[in-house]
Structures are given as C-alpha cells and as structure tokens.
Amino acid sequence: MxxxxxxxxxxxxxxxxxxxxxxxxxxxxxxxxxxxxxxxxxxxxxxxxxxxxxxxxxxxxxxxxxxxxxxxxxxxxxxxxxxxxxxxxxxxxxxxxxxxxxxxxxxxxxxxxxxxxxxxxxxxxxxxxxxxxxxxxxxxxxxxxxxxxxxxxxxxxxxxxxxxxxxxxxxxxxxxxxxxxxxxxxxxxxxxxxxxxxxxxxxxxxxxxxxxxxxxxxxxxxxxxxxxxxxxxxxxxxxxxxxxxxxxxxxxxxxxxxxxxxxxxxxxxxxxxxDGEGATKFITIQVDNAASREDARKIAYAIAHSPLVKTAFYASDPNLGRLLAAIGYSGVDVNTDTLRMWLGDVLVAEEGGRAASYTEEAGQRVMNEAEITVRIDLRSGRDSATVYTCDLSKEYVAINADYRS
Missing domain, CATH: 3.60.70.12 (L-amino peptidase D-ALA esterase/amidase)
Incomplete structure (x- = not known):
C-alpha cells in the first residue's frame, strides 16, 4: 500500500x-x-x-x-x-x-x-x-x-x-x-x-x-x-x-x-x-517565513499529528478548517490576519479566512492526489521547516490491532 x-x-x-x-x-x-x-x-x-x-x-x-x-x-x-x-x-x-x-x-x-x-x-x-x-x-x-x-x-x-x-x-x-x-x-x-x-x-x-x-x-x-x-x-x-x-x-x-x-x-x-502503516497519501507540510525554525516545526507537526487532519486526507475531504485549527493550537503566536495557506497550487486561506479565489472544486482536485503539499506562509520572519507525513487510514488500525498475532 x-x-x-x-x-x-x-x-x-x-x-x-x-x-x-x-x-x-x-x-x-x-x-x-x-x-x-x-x-x-x-x-x-x-x-x-x-x-x-x-x-x-x-x-x-x-x-x-x-x-x-x-x-x-x-x-x-x-x-x-x-x-x-x-x-x-x-x-x-x-x-x-x-x-x-x-x-x-x-x-x-x-x-x-x-x-x-x-x-x-x-x-x-x-x-x-x-x-x-x-x-x-x-x-x-x-x-x-x-x-x-x-x-x-x-x-x-x-x-x-x-x-x-x-x-x-x-x-x-x-x-x-x-x-x-x-x-x-x-x-x-x-x-x-x-x-x-x-x-x-x-x-x-x-x-x-x-x-x-x-x-x-x-x-x-x-x-x-x-x-x-x-x-x-x-x-x-x-x-x-x-x-x-x-x-x-x-x-x-x-x-x-x-x-x-x-x-x-x-x-x-x-x-x-x-510506507507508513496503511498510508494512501504522502503529505509534505512546508512552513515558511516563521520567526524561528522552532516555530515553523511546531506548526508543521501540529498539522502532521492531527488525527482530524490525517483522516481528512485519507477521505480526500477538503475539510481544510482542520488545518487552520491545528495551526491555532500549535502554541506558536501567529498573526491569523496575515497568514496565508496553500493546498498544492490552490490558495486556501488569507486575511484570517477563506481566500476569495478558493473553490471547493479546486480543493477537491488536490485532495484526490496521492502526493499533496500544504504550504503556510506565516509572514513573520525568515525561517522555515518542512515535515513529511502520511494520512491515517482504517488499515493503520487493523495493522496495529493485529501486530502481535
């Protein structure tokens, strides 16, 4: 898989x-x-x-x-x-x-x-x-x-x-x-x-x-x-x-x-x-223009670890508010009014909300792909970090439930 x-x-x-x-x-x-x-x-x-x-x-x-x-x-x-x-x-x-x-x-x-x-x-x-x-x-x-x-x-x-x-x-x-x-x-x-x-x-x-x-x-x-x-x-x-x-x-x-x-x-x-257990998607999370590399990594990992985000990727569901929520609870002091976020080549969020140009159809097109990049521009500094993760599927549960058998 x-x-x-x-x-x-x-x-x-x-x-x-x-x-x-x-x-x-x-x-x-x-x-x-x-x-x-x-x-x-x-x-x-x-x-x-x-x-x-x-x-x-x-x-x-x-x-x-x-x-x-x-x-x-x-x-x-x-x-x-x-x-x-x-x-x-x-x-x-x-x-x-x-x-x-x-x-x-x-x-x-x-x-x-x-x-x-x-x-x-x-x-x-x-x-x-x-x-x-x-x-x-x-x-x-x-x-x-x-x-x-x-x-x-x-x-x-x-x-x-x-x-x-x-x-x-x-x-x-x-x-x-x-x-x-x-x-x-x-x-x-x-x-x-x-x-x-x-x-x-x-x-x-x-x-x-x-x-x-x-x-x-x-x-x-x-x-x-x-x-x-x-x-x-x-x-x-x-x-x-x-x-x-x-x-x-x-x-x-x-x-x-x-x-x-x-x-x-x-x-x-x-x-x-x-080859993550049960993985169907390979996801790159790139955080740019952060005040520090530590801030960039915190945000990237908040997204990468979120079960809600990972299951949305598995379902190819452009429920992208989950990504913004993960950024918000990452512990990093971000300016939500200036932050911008892309899904693939699609601008999703800017000025504190959904980008005016965003459409559900455009988000769905990217979510259907096997390899997806999420890019966040914090516009608060010059540091960056990239984290690689995968989705969370039903197969992951099955593999780990049966691991010792």
Whole structure:
C-alpha cells in the first residue's frame, strides 16, 4: 500500500569497500524468515550514531551508547527483528551483551567493538540463544537483501545509493538501508537507519555530521506521533576512497559530504513515510517565513499529528478548517490576519479566512492526489521547516490491532 515507493534491485545499490553484509535466520518471531543481519567493518573505519530520546529506550540502545566511543573503534553491527528487547530490564542488557560477545568471538574483536540493534515487539524477553545459535550460519548478501531482513511491518524494503564528488579529486560512494512504517516520530523517528560510505572522516566530525544529517531527514518525518524505544541512525565511514581525512567541519569537503549523505538519508526517511502503516497519501507540510525554525516545526507537526487532519486526507475531504485549527493550537503566536495557506497550487486561506479565489472544486482536485503539499506562509520572519507525513487510514488500525498475532 506504499505511496509511489518501489523496491530497489540489488544492481541499483552500490557496494562499499570496507564493509561486508550478512543475513541469517534466527527464528525470533517466525521460522524460515531472514531476521538477523550482521555488518562486519574493516579496521580503520569511523562510526557516528544518534538514538531515540525515549526515556524507556531499549537494552541495545544502552549498549550501543556505551560501545560507540570505544577507543579501538567499531568492528561490527548486529541487528535482529521480531523482538525489540525493550522494557526488559537488566536481563535485556545482558542478552544484548551476550549477542555482542558471540559476534566478537566470531570475527575476533572486542565485545565493546560490537553495536547491537533490535526491532519488534516491546516488553517481551529476547530469545538471545536463538540469535547466538544462528550467527555462525549467516550468509554474505547484497544491500538489497539486508534491507529486506531488517523489515517488520514494512511492505517495501528501503534502500538507496549515492555517488558524488567530495573534494576536487575524489568520489564518495554511499549506500543506506532503513526500516520503519509505524511508531514513527522524531527525536528519532520503530525506526532503524544505516548508511555506509567510503569517505575518510574522523569520528568526532562524523558524529557531528550524523546529527546534522538526522535533523535534515529522519527528524523531519512522522507517521503517528509515537517515538519508539529503539530508534537508531548510524553512519559508517570506511575511509577506503583514498582521500585524506576530514577532521574539521571547516573543511569544504564536510559540506559536500553532508549534502551527499543528507540527500540519501532524506530519500530513506521519505520512504518510511511513503510506507507508513496503511498510508494512501504522502503529505509534505512546508512552513515558511516563521520567526524561528522552532516555530515553523511546531506548526508543521501540529498539522502532521492531527488525527482530524490525517483522516481528512485519507477521505480526500477538503475539510481544510482542520488545518487552520491545528495551526491555532500549535502554541506558536501567529498573526491569523496575515497568514496565508496553500493546498498544492490552490490558495486556501488569507486575511484570517477563506481566500476569495478558493473553490471547493479546486480543493477537491488536490485532495484526490496521492502526493499533496500544504504550504503556510506565516509572514513573520525568515525561517522555515518542512515535515513529511502520511494520512491515517482504517488499515493503520487493523495493522496495529493485529501486530502481535
């Protein structure tokens, strides 16, 4: 049911020198299903990561935060689906560590050089023994296979690649995969994202870049307003493209790399919204000329989170007063007499009310489309923000009502 989203073929995705990808079957939730992914990194890489801000963050998030800045660097990432290992207390952290230990023994590295990730049902014990038993049998695969293996309620695997100049004499290749369809809301928005590139970047600089890329992409989407316990976004730089190290954000190559990876991450983030559980519409909410970016984001998210707005989009109903109501309760001090709002190319509101040129027929024409842009001009400053969301359908209720069955 994904909105204008197609699965990428393996030959559309770039291989990245310095990283090997493996997939296996641990039977965490169901048998004969790829639910275990292992990424093995060559020495000399750097890794940046950002995680959920949910206070009830999952056990693997705790372990990742402890391992990320190990002085010897990261050598492996291990991902399981079917169980989030969240709300599992001390035992959950011990289970995550036991998986790290098994990976470390398998590839001959320190336990602290392994980052674990989990996604799936919350508040259920992780069958770590199944994952440990499956690790020796993982098989080398393509990025496309890995994108499928990390899916839960996703209907389409999410993967993309980019290649571009960074500096005058070097090209950077990057490939990313992500999963997520529900429980999607920023402060990471249950979502996992992994990007690997062959750039040469120091770890502190890569960490800053990861945070910036996340804000440009995964922190600008929402499906249902629920912030997951497990959200994680990782960028790996293998350092294999032959360039000198980017060790300062003032380096002109930093901006070039940020733009390249930001474009890739945004494609993955938008793919999550396009595949939102039960989604039939992909909606862009753009707020311009705000007094601050924070104000613009507050208004965009007030609209994006409104069940009344989202169900109107699902019904293709131009009941557009719901959008104005959301702006009004956003908490932003707006001048309703000067604000203007468009639905697609149709001016809907101005001077505190319905635009004189607006017609129901024009609004209906836009609401019938699968991709819709809402644009608000606050006329109170120069800052802007864009948020991507989807509609709220009957299927969303069905998917989440049946999630554990």
């Amino acid at each position: 994904a909105v204008n989203l197609k699965e990428k073929n393996a030959d559309e995705l770039l291989s990245i020198d310095g990283i090997q990808v493996f997939v296996g079957q641990a039977g965490v939730k169901k048998p004969n299903h790829d639910d275990l992914t292992l990424m093995v990194l060559a020495p000399g890489n750097s890794v940046g990561a950002v995680f959920t801000q949910n206070r009830f963050c999952a056990a693997p998030v705790h372990i990742c935060k402890a391992h990320l800045f190990d002085e010897d660097g990261v050598r492996a990432l291990v991902v399981n689906t079917g169980n989030a290992n969240a709300g599992t207390g001390v035992q959950g952290r011990n289970d995550a560590l036991s998986i790290c230990r098994a990976v470390a023994e398998q590839i001959d590295c320190a336990v602290s050089q392994v980052l674990p990730f989990s996604t799936g049902v919350i508040l259920e014990p992780l069958p770590a023994d199944k994952i440990v038993a499956a690790l020796p049998d993982v098989k080398p695969v393509t990025w496309a296979d890995a994108a499928r293996a990390i899916m839960t309620t996703d209907t389409v695997p999410k993967a993309a690649s980019r290649e571009g100049k960074v500096g005058s004499n070097h090209t950077v290749r990057a490939t990313g995969i992500a999963k997520g369809a529900g429980m999607i809301h920023p402060n990471m928005a249950t979502m996992l994202g992994f990007i690997a590139c062959d750039a040469n970047v120091s770890q502190p600089v890569l960490q800053l870049l990861t945070q910036e890329v996340a804000d440009m992409s995964f922190n600008s989407i929402t499906v249902d307003g629920d912030t997951s316990t497990n959200d994680s976004f990782v960028i790996i730089a293998t350092g294999r493209n032959g360039q000198s190290e980017i060790d300062n954000i003032a380096d002109p190559r930093y901006q070039q790399l940020r733009d390249l990876l930001g474009s890739l991450a945004l494609e993955l983030a938008q793919a999550i919204v396009r």
